[in-house]
Each structure stands twice: as C-alpha cells, then as structure tokens.
Amino acid sequence: MEVTVNATNVEQDIMTRYRERSAGSRARHLEAQRYLPGGETRSSTWYAPYPTYMAAGEGAWLTDCDGNRYLDFLNNYTSLIHGHAQPEIVEEAADQLTRGTVFGSASEPQVALAKLLIERVPSIELLRFTNSGTEATMMMMRAARAFMNRDIIVKMDGGYHGSHDFVEVNVSADIKSASEPAARIEERGVPEAVLNAVMVAPFNDLAAMESLLREHHQRIAGIIVEPMPNAGGMVAPAPGYLRGLRDLADRFGLLLLFDEIVTLRLSSGGLQEAEGVIPDLTALAKIIGGGFPVGAFGGRADIMSQFEPAGAGSLSHSGTFNGNNITMTAGLAAMQRLDQGAIDRVNALGDRLAAGVNALFASHGIRAQCLGYGSLQQIQWTDEPVVTLNDAARAGQGIGKLRELLHLELLNRGVYTSNRGMFCISTPMTEAEIEFALTALEGALRALKPYMNEVAPRLLGWNPHPPAPSRRSMST
Ligand SMILES: Cc1ncc(COP(=O)(O)O)c(C=O)c1O
Structure with a gap:
C-alpha cells in the first residue's frame, strides 16, 4: 500500500x-x-x-x-x-587549577585579561569582570543610570541582554502593535515597576528612536543595543544605523551602551571596531572566558571610575567568583589564540x-x-x-x-x-x-x-x- x-x-x-x-x-x-x-x-x-x-x-x-x-x-x-577541550587552554587552566581556583583577592590573571581586552576593544578604558553576561549588562545599565542620574534605559524591541529584570521587556518583538512597539514585561515575577525604567524602540529605525528621544530624553540615561542582535534573529545593522544611534545619543546628551557579548567574536575589537562606532560602555562575556563562566563590562574611564572603591560615593560591585583564576587564565589563553x-x-x-x-x-x-x-x-x-x-x-x-x-x-x-x-x-x-x-x-x-x-x-x-x-x- x-x-x-x-x-x-x-x-x-x-x-x-x-x-x-x-x-x-x-x-x-x-x-x-x-x-x-x-x-x-x-x-x-x-x-x-x-x-x-x-x-x-x-x-x-x-x-x-x-x-x-x-x-x-x-x-x-x-x-x-x-x-x-582546546589543548593549550586545557593545559593552562589545569596548571592554574593545581595552584588554586580563586583566592578572594586581587590576582595577576585578572590584570592580564583586562589589559588584553582594553587593548582590543576601542570603547573600553577600564573594566570590571562578572560571572555572566546577564550580570554584565545589569551592571553596565546601573553604571549608566548612576552616571547620568536618570532611571530610563531604552532597549530594542526584540533585543535580548540576559535574564535580569530590567531586560525582560520585549525580549520577543511586539508583533501586535501596528505602529511603535509597546513596552511589555515578558516574564511573570518581574515587577511592573520595571516599566518605569525601560522604554523600547524598533531596531534599525533611527526616525523612531529620534522621536522617542525628543520626547523623553531628559529622563533617559542611555540606549542599550546589540550591534547585530543574535537572539533577535542575526539582523545586521543597516548601513549608518549604529553611527546614527551614536549621533542621536550625542545630540540628546545620553549614553550609548553596546552589548557585544556575542558580537565580540566577529572582529578582534568587536563590531564597534568593524563598524567604527564607539559606544560609551560595552558588555562582554562568552568567548572571553575560554569556556568558563564569565562576563565583563567596561568603557569610558569617567563612567567606570564610579566603581573605584576608595572614591567618594563609590558604586559597589561584588561577586564571589568575579575574576576567578580559572576563568581568567582560560580566557586569556583563548583570547591570545584568537587574533584577527x-x-x-x-x-x-x-x-x-x-x-x-x-x-x-x-x-x-x-x-x-x-x-x-x-x-x-x-x-x-x-x-x-x-x-x-x-x-x-x-x-x-x-x-x-x-x-x-x-x-x-x-x-x-x-x-x-x-x-x-x-x-x-x-x-x-x-x-x-x-x-x-x-x-x-x-x-x-x-x-x-x-x-x-x-x-x-x-x-x-x-x-x-x-x-x-x-x-x-x-x-x-
Ligand atoms: C546578547 C546577549 N546578551 C547577554 C546575554 C546573557 O549572557 P549570559 O547567558 O552569560 O548571562 C546573552 C546570552 O546569550 C546574549 O546573547
């Protein structure tokens, strides 16, 4: 049959x-x-x-x-x-393993990896390590809000930046609204109050961003964008789009935040280098840990100096495993083997x-x-x-x-x-x-x-x- x-x-x-x-x-x-x-x-x-x-x-x-x-x-x-299991990364991480995973202290591998990243990523003058990309975008957004003394960050409709509360807004794009996307919380358990601190705009649409900023810029600390949104669909920035965002941020006096957690792998200094558009702050993660849990955020020295522990009104940033020896050593080994x-x-x-x-x-x-x-x-x-x-x-x-x-x-x-x-x-x-x-x-x-x-x-x-x-x- x-x-x-x-x-x-x-x-x-x-x-x-x-x-x-x-x-x-x-x-x-x-x-x-x-x-x-x-x-x-x-x-x-x-x-x-x-x-x-x-x-x-x-x-x-x-x-x-x-x-x-x-x-x-x-x-x-x-x-x-x-x-x-790249052999050299395994060897260097294993060697470090025999000498201790984390000391609850400053350590040389932290400085070495920070130096390499700062030499490569144009926007980063100072950085801090975290244990995940989620923590990196969370701290980067907090740094921007603190520096600007404003609460709101604009994110892209459909943009993904991890799973902390302030990015659980329009992770999937608003396909219901006929015109501008409406901000909505996607996960139960995320407080409604988050919507007081997040606005959304469509990616690759400078006119929509301009009109949003014109109306609300006095309350906005910055714009967060993944230069090529990956979970959003690997949609390339239109020619001139990232430059246009930079210009708008400058014109309206607010910060531009790049999430290069994924896109760093596309060029030795990330897409910001390839596209020639330098944000104020950048979040990194993924490849910089050589296969171990990692994140980092960094950028302009005046913004990142807020984290100087001895500074007046210093911002606190802790994390038991931040900059642990294994992640730092493996990350350095991985990044040294990743030239242009x-x-x-x-x-x-x-x-x-x-x-x-x-x-x-x-x-x-x-x-x-x-x-x-x-x-x-x-x-x-x-x-x-x-x-x-x-x-x-x-x-x-x-x-x-x-x-x-x-x-x-x-x-x-x-x-x-x-x-x-x-x-x-x-x-x-x-x-x-x-x-x-x-x-x-x-x-x-x-x-x-x-x-x-x-x-x-x-x-x-x-x-x-x-x-x-x-x-x-x-x-x-
Ligand atoms: C663009 C982007 N930002 C942030 C994150 C969150 O990173 P993590 O999973 O390390 O918390 C991811 C993870 O996939 C990501 O793709």
Whole structure:
C-alpha cells in the first residue's frame, strides 16, 4: 500500500529516528526530571521530546551518551570560539587549577585579561569582570543610570541582554502593535515597576528612536543595543544605523551602551571596531572566558571610575567568583589564540556556510534565507527583507514546528545547532565541516518539504517579487 507523505508522517518519522538513537538520553532525562524542573537547568537548552545528553567534546565535535557524534554549530551559544577541550587552554587552566581556583583577592590573571581586552576593544578604558553576561549588562545599565542620574534605559524591541529584570521587556518583538512597539514585561515575577525604567524602540529605525528621544530624553540615561542582535534573529545593522544611534545619543546628551557579548567574536575589537562606532560602555562575556563562566563590562574611564572603591560615593560591585583564576587564565589563553587572522578565517567559513544555505534554499524552491555575518549565521523562514527584529519575529510565525523539526532532523544527521536555527563557527572547523553541515541540511530540507507543503505553504513556490537581499557586508 502506498503511504502518502504528509506533515504528521514527517514529524513521526523524525521523532522515531531521534528516539531510536537516543535511549540513553531518554533514560537520563527521566531521572533528571526528579531533580530539575522538567529535567533541565537552563530553559534554552531544553527541547522536545527530551534533550540529547552530550557526554564529551573535542575540537568541533561532540559525542552524546549513546555514542553518537555531532558537529557542534552551537558552541554553547557562541561562547566556545575554539570548540571543545582546546589543548593549550586545557593545559593552562589545569596548571592554574593545581595552584588554586580563586583566592578572594586581587590576582595577576585578572590584570592580564583586562589589559588584553582594553587593548582590543576601542570603547573600553577600564573594566570590571562578572560571572555572566546577564550580570554584565545589569551592571553596565546601573553604571549608566548612576552616571547620568536618570532611571530610563531604552532597549530594542526584540533585543535580548540576559535574564535580569530590567531586560525582560520585549525580549520577543511586539508583533501586535501596528505602529511603535509597546513596552511589555515578558516574564511573570518581574515587577511592573520595571516599566518605569525601560522604554523600547524598533531596531534599525533611527526616525523612531529620534522621536522617542525628543520626547523623553531628559529622563533617559542611555540606549542599550546589540550591534547585530543574535537572539533577535542575526539582523545586521543597516548601513549608518549604529553611527546614527551614536549621533542621536550625542545630540540628546545620553549614553550609548553596546552589548557585544556575542558580537565580540566577529572582529578582534568587536563590531564597534568593524563598524567604527564607539559606544560609551560595552558588555562582554562568552568567548572571553575560554569556556568558563564569565562576563565583563567596561568603557569610558569617567563612567567606570564610579566603581573605584576608595572614591567618594563609590558604586559597589561584588561577586564571589568575579575574576576567578580559572576563568581568567582560560580566557586569556583563548583570547591570545584568537587574533584577527583566526577571526577572518572563521568569518570566511561562516560566509561560505551562508552562501551554501542560500543556494540550497534557491535550488529547492524554499522561500527562506540565511542571515548573519561571518561566524554567526541564522536561518530565517522568509525571503522578504528582514530589517527590524519585528520582521524576524514575523518570519517565525505560521510555520508550525518547522524550527523544532529541523533541529531534531539535523541532530539525526549529526549536526548540533540551536533550536532556533543558529549556526556558529569555531576555529577547529574547516571547509570539510561546512560541507558536512550543508549535506546534512540538504537531507533535512528534503525530509521536511512535505511538512512545509502542508503546514507552511508560503515557504514553497514561485515568488513573483524576488526579494532584495537582507544580508549585507559590514564594511559597506
Ligand atoms: C546578547 C546577549 N546578551 C547577554 C546575554 C546573557 O549572557 P549570559 O547567558 O552569560 O548571562 C546573552 C546570552 O546569550 C546574549 O546573547
């Protein structure tokens, strides 16, 4: 009897093959549910039917607890620029481990990593270390509010800056409002009072920002922006946008805050260097810890001097593990091995991946695109221009479980990505790894076409109005 391939068959087939290869993960997940809510300790790493338990990593590859191997394009959400267990980082961190992890004192590795970062990132004259990117943006925003003696920070509609209360506003873009986005709290438990200190504006829209600032600038301390929002969809800043934000901040007398927690990997001094736009404060994290928990915030000396402990009215900033020896040593080892040449190489591989993904979409008649820059790439399920984060959020509508199924099907084919379709390149990768990913993606797209046909038909078929490309080179 002939079986008609429909969306339900596709989903069942992907799930069945996933379950068949992951009995060990399933058993561990069942046990984990007794101790961790939903068997997880991190919302972003959970996915149905249960997450794969990775057991070991080496270079660009991961091995799960069932012995399956995966090419790792997640790299712990962009933080592992050198992949896993890079021998020199391991050696230097292990050596430090034998001499003590943290002393509750000042230490030389802190100074060495701070010096390296300050030499590279144009905006940073002084910095402080934290244990996560969340803490880094929280302290950076507090520093801005204290310096300006004003409460409000403007963030982008759809921008993600971690999980402290003052950034849990419009993390997903407001796709309901017809005009300007309305500020809303996304998480239960975040006090309504937060909305007294946060305003939102659409990314890549200078006119909207200007009108907001004209009306409210006297109450605004600064604007926080990720120069290329990653969780928001890897949407590139339009030519002149970041420069325009800098000009607006100067014109209205407020601070510009860059969250370069992810984008630092795109150039040795971050996107601020590549784009030639220098903010007042910058938050860093991810790659600067060499695989260990980390964050940092820094910027203009007059703003950061507020943290001088001996200063009058000094701002307090503590943290038991701030600047611990292991993070600092591993971070220094990782960053010393990441010069501009290494960055150019991973960026070129990322661009090669993007070209391959876009060629696959074109040859299979799928109306989707790969957005991003260099070593950071993201599938967007639309071929319309994606300019604001609202556009990116709309691209994710009306596609059923396509993102989730693609993620599982890529796992079935030995490729580990984020479940929102992000691919991130690490230095151990070569052309061969990019080809491996493209072959897996082509197989996955073929498997998913009947699903698209039924659940998201807008993705298939001829486009009478070929779109203008949304990608852009950062140098234009
Ligand atoms: C742009 C951005 N800012 C802040 C954060 C928060 O960093 P962390 O997860 O280290 O708290 C992230 C994490 O993904 C991020 O992508």
